[in-house]
Amino acid sequence: MRLSKYFLPLLKETPASAEIASHRYMLRAGMIKQHSAGIYSWLPFGYKVMKKIEQIVREEQNRAGCVEMLMPTIQPAELWRESDRYDDYGKEMLRITDRAGRELLYGPTNEEILTDVFRTFVRSYKELPQLLYHIQWKFRDEVRPRFGVMRGREFLMKDAYSFDINMDAAVVSYNKMFIAYLNTFARMGLKAVPMRADTGPIGGDLSHEFLILADTGESEVFCHADLVDMPAPGLDVDFDSDLQSLVDARTALYARTDEMHEQDVFEAEVPRAKRLSARGIEVGHIFCFGDKYSKAMGAKVMGPDGKEHFAQMGSYGVGVSRLVGGIIEASHDDAGIIWPKSVTPFGVGIINLRVGDDDCDRVCEDLYGKLKFAGVDPLYDDKPDRGGVKFSRMDLIGLPYQIVVGPRGIKDGVVEIKDRKSGERQNQSPEAAIAFITAQYADMSL
Ligand code: 5CA
Numbered sequence: 001m002r003l004s005k006y007f008l009p010l011l012k013e014t015p016a017s018a019e020i021a022s023h024r025y026m027l028r029a030g031m032i033k034q035h036s037a038g039i040y041s042w043l044p045f046g047y048k049v050m051k052k053i054e055q056i057v058r059e060e061q062n063r064a065g066c067v068e069m070l071m072p073t074i075q076p077a078e079l080w081r082e083s084d085r086y087d088d089y090g091k092e093m094l095r096i097t098d099r100a101g102r103e104l105l106y107g108p109t110n111e112e113i114l115t116d117v118f119r120t121f122v123r124s125y126k127e128l129p130q131l132l133y134h135i136q137w138k139f140r141d142e143v144r145p146r147f148g149v150m151r152g153r154e155f156l157m158k159d160a161y162s163f164d165i166n167m168d169a170a171v172v173s174y175n176k177m178f179i180a181y182l183n184t185f186a187r188m189g190l191k192a193v194p195m196r197a198d199t200g201p202i203g204g205d206l207s208h209e210f211l212i213l214a215d216t217g218e219s220e221v222f223c224h225a226d227l228v229d230m231p232a233p234g235l236d237v238d239f240d241s242d243l244q245s246l247v248d249a250r251t252a253l254y255a256r257t258d259e260m261h262e263q264d265v266f267e268a269e270v271p272r273a274k275r276l277s278a279r280g281i282e283v284g285h286i287f288c289f290g291d292k293y294s295k296a297m298g299a300k301v302m303g304p305d306g307k308e309h310f311a312q313m314g315s316y317g318v319g320v321s322r323l324v325g326g327i328i329e330a331s332h333d334d335a336g337i338i339w340p341k342s343v344t345p346f347g348v349g350i351i352n353l354r355v356g357d358d359d360c361d362r363v364c365e366d367l368y369g370k371l372k373f374a375g376v377d378p379l380y381d382d383k384p385d386r387g388g389v390k391f392s393r394m395d396l397i398g399l400p401y402q403i404v405v406g407p408r409g410i411k412d413g414v415v416e417i418k419d420r421k422s423g424e425r426q427n428q429s430p431e432a433a434i435a436f437i438t439a440q441y442a443d444m445s446l
Helices: 021-028 044-063 077-082 111-121 167-187 225-229 244-251 263-269 292-297 320-330 358-373 387-397 407-411 430-440
Strands: 032-036 039-042 074-076 094-097 103-106 130-139 154-164 192-196 206-213 219-224 255-257 275-290 300-302 308-310 312-319 348-352 378-381 401-405 415-419 425-428
Touching: 021 320, 039 044, 044 130, 044 154, 044 167, 044 320, 074 077, 077 103, 077 111, 077 292, 111 130, 111 154, 111 292, 111 312, 154 167, 154 320, 167 192, 167 206, 167 244, 167 275, 167 312, 192 219, 192 225, 192 244, 192 275, 206 219, 206 320, 219 225, 219 263, 225 275, 275 292, 275 320, 292 312, 312 320, 348 358, 348 387, 358 378, 358 401, 358 407, 358 430, 378 387, 401 407, 401 430, 407 415, 415 430, 425 430
Parallel strands: 192 255, 348 378, 348 401
Antiparallel strands: 032 039, 074 103, 094 103, 130 154, 154 312, 192 206, 206 275, 219 255, 219 275, 275 312, 300 308, 401 415, 415 425
């Protein structure tokens, strides 16, 4: 992409309304535009990152054996009356009436809809387990939408739902999602820590939140420090094998969010030097709630015993749009964003320090064409601005690598490669620069 042809409306001033780094940088880097509290347009640069995150989430759901579908954003009130959540959900639910006077709502979550699908089509335990997911917009009329996309009203969620014949089987499904989540967040360069959590309006008593630790997080967390450093299981996990020991290794260490926290248990279970109390951003939440919805809505299957059983269910959410902000909270400096390679909107930025100079233009065009061909999706700054403007702009938008092309370097046959994170610079021939950048992305599909 040529910057001169791209839509990247950068802000020079830091907007006063933005309290945390991710919100500030998302506004300054032209990623989002707010229209109403907690309701945003995703501008091209922000949208590209969200799509990358969505794709990682999708790949890891698929790897765990979860099957993708799409459910509507607008749901009928009757289904929520069946599950008895229509009145309980209160003001957080956006309620709509259609022209015939029928009551509808903009879905804050989809347990009812998928239970309705399930009860229509699934009859026998032989068709279980079922693990289905979609990636769809949700609406929650939050009391205090804030921190940009972190607590929006309209937000993108991946939500998966599992149906099993009994509780033991339901826990097997739960464990699959538990492990898939660890791998999902690790691929985004995040350390997400699983913590025992409250279930709130979703229900049940087995539940974990996945939090990334950050000072600006909304939740207070208490955990064993070793849990934070435990590596993700890895993409070669066999999801058909018994995952219980992988889950147990993590749940054995104390980790609770503030609602679940008991200071005396924390102190009894965790040696002083390992006690970590911090703030965290909730990026995922998984629940196993048994037959709460299947019983209320009559979702039954025939068991091996010839009797009907209510399906035992779980639901599993990831905050896809929240993760865009979460990743920036975890990875930025004073100059701007530092994208992890796996979610960066462009693989490399090319800075032409003298647009209009034949040599600079020729070298840049050559780099641009070859990097594009190599599949690393370059962003070419071909705008006629001063060097200082270009450098700070490229730092702000945070691409992992920059290639700086100027007349002095060209005389010596070199361009400069800058690593955004470490700040390290190296001079290389243009051909070597292409090889270097391409190699950095060899292990991932951009
Ligand atoms: N039905 C269950 C699981 S599918 C559910 O709704 N869980 S949830 O309420 O915990 O939401 C799942 C994830 O969505 C959360 O972990 C969080 O990352 C994200 N999320 C929730 N509310 C918001 C919000 N207002 N803005 C942005 N992301 C949100």
